[in-house]
Amino acid sequence: IPKADPIQVIEIHIRNGEGLRAALARESEKLGVRLSWSLKEDRIASRDMVFTGSTRDEILNDILVAFRLPGYLVQNTGPLYIVKD
DSSP: OOOOOOOOOEEEEEOTTOOHHHHHHHHHHHTTOOEEEOOSOOOOOOOSEEEEESSHHHHHHHHHHHTTOOEEEOTTTSOEEEOOO
């Protein structure tokens, strides 16, 4: 009986003192997503955090919720928009 493929876990790291915009730009690029940031605030306070999940969309959604960011991901290969309310 063949073994089931293990679920791939994706991790996004945000470091203490790092601007959230820079962290999301760096990490989303690794996931094949371009970041489009339209907020006045460039440096949203963060601490050492790791977001994990089995899909790119799941992780990006968790980050948006955790930081209460108004944003959305366009289609499967489109940009991640962080927009004004």
